[in-house]
Amino acid sequence: MKNISHFFEPKRFFAFFLIFNTAIATLIPTLFYRVLPLDTLEAVIWGQRFTMGNYKHPPLSGWLAHNFSALFGHADFAMYLLSQLCVAASYYFIYKIAREFFNERKSVLASIVLGITFFYSFDSAKFNVNVLHLALWPATTYCFVKAVKENLLRQWIALAILAAFCLWSKLSGGILLLMLAIWMFADRRARSRFSGAGPYVTAILTFALFAPYLVWLFQTDFLPLTYASERAHAESSPFYFPVEIFFGFLAPLAAPLAAILVAGGKEAFCRFFRTKWQIDNRAAFFFAGYFLLFPILFFTGLSFFVPRIDLMWGYPIYFASGILFLSFYEDDFWTEKRFKRLALIVVAVILAFQAGDVIYSCVKTRQSGHFPAQECADKAVAFYRQKTGNDLSIVCGDMWFACIISHYQKSRPLVCIQEDPLDIMRYRQKIGKEGAMFVAAKPYEIQDIRQQMEVDVTDITPVYFRYRTKWGKISTKQLYFAILRPKQATAKE
Numbered sequence: 001m002k003n004i005s006h007f008f009e010p011k012r013f014f015a016f017f018l019i020f021n022t023a024i025a026t027l028i029p030t031l032f033y034r035v036l037p038l039d040t041l042e043a044v045i046w047g048q049r050f051t052m053g054n055y056k057h058p059p060l061s062g063w064l065a066h067n068f069s070a071l072f073g074h075a076d077f078a079m080y081l082l083s084q085l086c087v088a089a090s091y092y093f094i095y096k097i098a099r100e101f102f103n104e105r106k107s108v109l110a111s112i113v114l115g116i117t118f119f120y121s122f123d124s125a126k127f128n129v130n131v132l133h134l135a136l137w138p139a140t141t142y143c144f145v146k147a148v149k150e151n152l153l154r155q156w157i158a159l160a161i162l163a164a165f166c167l168w169s170k171l172s173g174g175i176l177l178l179m180l181a182i183w184m185f186a187d188r189r190a191r192s193r194f195s196g197a198g199p200y201v202t203a204i205l206t207f208a209l210f211a212p213y214l215v216w217l218f219q220t221d222f223l224p225l226t227y228a229s230e231r232a233h234a235e236s237s238p239f240y241f242p243v244e245i246f247f248g249f250l251a252p253l254a255a256p257l258a259a260i261l262v263a264g265g266k267e268a269f270c271r272f273f274r275t276k277w278q279i280d281n282r283a284a285f286f287f288a289g290y291f292l293l294f295p296i297l298f299f300t301g302l303s304f305f306v307p308r309i310d311l312m313w314g315y316p317i318y319f320a321s322g323i324l325f326l327s328f329y330e331d332d333f334w335t336e337k338r339f340k341r342l343a344l345i346v347v348a349v350i351l352a353f354q355a356g357d358v359i360y361s362c363v364k365t366r367q368s369g370h371f372p373a374q375e376c377a378d379k380a381v382a383f384y385r386q387k388t389g390n391d392l393s394i395v396c397g398d399m400w401f402a403c404i405i406s407h408y409q410k411s412r413p414l415v416c417i418q419e420d421p422l423d424i425m426r427y428r429q430k431i432g433k434e435g436a437m438f439v440a441a442k443p444y445e446i447q448d449i450r451q452q453m454e455v456d457v458t459d460i461t462p463v464y465f466r467y468r469t470k471w472g473k474i475s476t477k478q479l480y481f482a483i484l485r486p487k488q489a490t491a492k493e
Contacts (some may be wrong), residue, residue: 191361263342
């Protein structure tokens, strides 16, 4: 019993939780999936070019993905590990923020309780800009809290770097920076820091660090914003869409709140649902409430003008929710017994998520998890060599399948994503001179690439792939392989 008590000491258990969650969430997809998710492959390929941006996002997630993948020989597990390192960083900085308000035990709970939300568990395997923001939002907020509290120049500089990282990974990071700026003016202690150099150093340095990307945006006619606008307006929405968005963003809060109430027992229910709320830690309540509700209200307001908003945009906004709910209870309420109960609930739910994922991956054949990526890449290389006599140096076409062919080959051929207008401009001349391999998922893509690249498309060949999971049904996928002939070769013929 004494050993068990030692295990549930807050710091000891928190260290175990970070290692346990990182290990299991990396191991499961590595063992049960045959291909990386689309977003992850896309990020790795973006980083391979080391350009200043792409048609969707700023380049930081791509740079990080490619270099981390290369560090481990481009093995799939590396990207699953990178995702979980981002999640672990998020847990850690949430804990550090909570320590500004709570004792050790309650701070650990405020962090780990997010493990039972969809964003931190089941959907965290695919590395993308949203998963990266899981780490960057709480890290930036914690640095902001420390800078306001201690007013050290090095903290304001660190804040500027993290703020720039938020913007360099996804432009929606500007929502967090807007929240921090409003807090600077609204909070008395934060406002007093304007008498020193810190806030101005942060503002100037953040702008300076982000300026190269702003220049790139001007040079490309703000292509990522155009893409976001076109995607948002691609379909209409019903009149009740804002209500749907508001409650859609609130829904993920139900799981951590339910876990807290169950672990706290009858008394926890009574305190939370009493007629008149009596908040134990008002500073924590208002701080966490502000950083949670502001982005929810922001997206709800945006939904009046934008007919499409994805709930996945809300990945990072929940980092303060555990702090918000636990602010209703004094530190002493979370006794060792209640701490154990909530900790075990969180671990059990995470294990249930992972077990469900294993079962689902074994009985349900899905293209997103079971498509034979290595076989596809090998067939593409062999096809290109047979038709041209050359090694494959550039593959063009459907985003996911072109990325698969490149990522799962040691030669790592360049990728020209057909949906990306920047890629079309970047590689048109090279393909016109050297030719390329083309892969299409739909027949109309062949005609599209012919017009986009202004080259002949020859040797169009349907290629079939059969795949299945352990106990699932056999699925078949038809792709089209083709050769984009260089203009010189076409002229000679």
